[in-house]
Amino acid sequence: GLDIPDELHERTMGELQGGQKVRVLLAQALFGNPQALLLDEPTNHLDLDSIHWLKTFLNRYEGVLIVISHDRHFLNGVCTHIADIDYQTIITYTGSYDDMVVAKTQIRSQIEGQNAQREKKIAQLNEFIARFSAGTRSSQVQSRRKEVERLQVTELAKSNIQRPFLKFEQKRPSGKHIMELEGVTKSYGNAPVIRNFTASITRGEKIALMGRNGAGKTTLLNALLANSPTVPEAELRKTSGYDGEFLTEGKVIWGHEAAVGYFAQDHKALIQPGMTVFEWLHQWDPAAAHEEIRGLLGQMLFPRDDAEKRTDVLSGGEAARLIFCKLMLQKPNILVLDEPTNHLDLESINALNIALQRYPGTVLLVTHDEDLIDEVATRIWHFEADHKITDFKGAYEEYQAGVPA
Ligand SMILES: Nc1ncnc2c1ncn2[C@@H]1O[C@H](COP(=O)(O)OP(=O)(O)O)[C@@H](O)[C@H]1O
Ligand SMILES: [Mg+2]
Known part of the structure; x- marks a missing residue:
């Protein structure tokens, strides 16, 4: 069944x-x-x-x-209901996720308002205590001390959901023509994966690569990147674990001033063990100031102590956040992201969604996250069962509705 x-x-x-x-x-x-x-x-x-x-x-x-x-x-x-674990408690909201966000925002501003009032009151009391503690009003000071203690105990918990802040910038923009693909074909031995794909990409396009697992999305990205001016072959060998030819037939021509930032599906392969998170990130731009590195790490939720964390012990989510730090440091004008959300939580996926929408450069994005496809993509490459790729120049909503390209 x-x-x-x-x-x-x-x-x-x-x-x-x-x-x-x-x-x-x-x-x-x-x-x-x-x-x-x-x-x-x-x-x-x-x-x-x-x-x-x-x-x-x-x-x-x-x-x-x-x-x-x-x-x-x-x-x-x-x-039909969402249980939100935050403020050190669980609150159940009626409705879907989006309904929960609306309700929670209202409740949160209420709670934060109450917190602010309490803090103000505590500050006033403390001021009184400081001013008069040496003087003659000892009983009043005493009662205010008690009041402060009471307020501090009842202080409401703060939200413990952390939101990373992602912002992709370009060091300099690329030329208008990003890439020409002519008859791109790739087989592993006798097994064809991509057959004769031709397309051209223009600056600013955001292309979602969709299709079943094993359809050939990563294979196509490797074929493109193997000819790119900025992704070193050694890096591609490491992340793909493949030592054959990346392109069986056809041509990939990159445009003027193309600078690629790459998030590999197997992105952990790129993080070599035996160093700290700070050292790993710094190597991609040794000229960068320490504050910039620390700032980026903080933005992606590696606070001070975590910058000294060993690269050997990173979780999938931490490794993904670290790769995003690298992309923000490099400031490429083309982002190639292969299933970047696999290890991300909902807050991080939303942050990525917004950052990609705002990014002025060009994006090639493999994902199974429907909201991300819907809200970011301006063009769809759909990998079909017969090794063909459908190229739709429009948003996912139009594609689904069967609007002709
Ligand atoms: N190194 C390899 N050797 C042989 N076959 C491979 C290799 N890598 C991928 N494949 C095959 O190529 C097809 C496409 O794989 P892949 O590009 O990883 O798909 P996707 O990224 O869409 O999930 C799959 O059938 C996969 O088994
Ligand atoms: Mg893949």
Whole structure:
């Protein structure tokens, strides 16, 4: 009933793709008709088709669902209530994620207003205490001291959700023509992945590369980057783990003054162990002032002490945030991002969304995050099943509505 094809029934779990694996795990969870389902980040590493399938499935499910997810679009499409863990407590809001944000903003400004009043009161009392503690009004000072203690105890908790701040700038703009792709073709041995793709990219375009896992998105990016003037081949070998030819046939011609910043799908491969976070970042621009490096790290939620953290022990999310620091330091005029949201939480994905919308340069973005595609992309490259890529020069909404390109 979960659309797992017969021929897969005898395979081992390791052989299955992400979307198939989730279906099998769901089948297991659903065994015996449970009244409740608990899912911890079920959309991670799923492609959009599988996310859509899961959304439809969960909407039909009659029982209670508790789900953890960083995918705003998914949450909005599935949830009737949101439990927000913040201010050292959990508050449950009725409605979807977007409803929660609206309600929470109202509550937050109330709480912050109350906090501000308390702090003002404490400051006034403290001033009184300081002025008169040496004098004759000792009983009044005493009672005010008690009052301060009482206020401090009842002070409301502050929000502990941290928001990173992302801002991509270009050192200098590129020329108008970013890239010409002529008959780009790539096979691994006899297995074709991309067949004869021709396109040209103009400055300022934001292209979303969409398609199932294994469709060839990373393969295409490698073929483009292998010919780029700014991404070193050694870096590409490291992140792809591939030592063959990146391009089987065809041509990739980069335009004038193209400076590429690259976020690889396997971005952790680029962070060599044995140094501190600060040292790793500084190497990409040794001339940069220490304050700039620290500022960038702070912006991406590595406070002072974390700058000394070893690169060996970074989590997936920390590694991703560090790569973003590198991109902000390099200030490229073309951003090539391969599944950058896989390890990011919802706040960081929103920050990335806004930063990409505001970025004046050119973007090539692989993602399965529907809101990101919807809100950032001005052009869609859809990787189809027959190794062809559909090139749609318009937004995702128009593409879905079947508007002709
Ligand atoms: N180094 C490699 N050797 C052989 N096949 C590969 C290699 N890398 C990727 N492939 C195959 O190429 C196809 C496209 O992979 P990839 O570009 O990683 O897809 P996507 O990024 O869209 O998920 C897949 O079928 C994958 O198994
Ligand atoms: Mg990929």
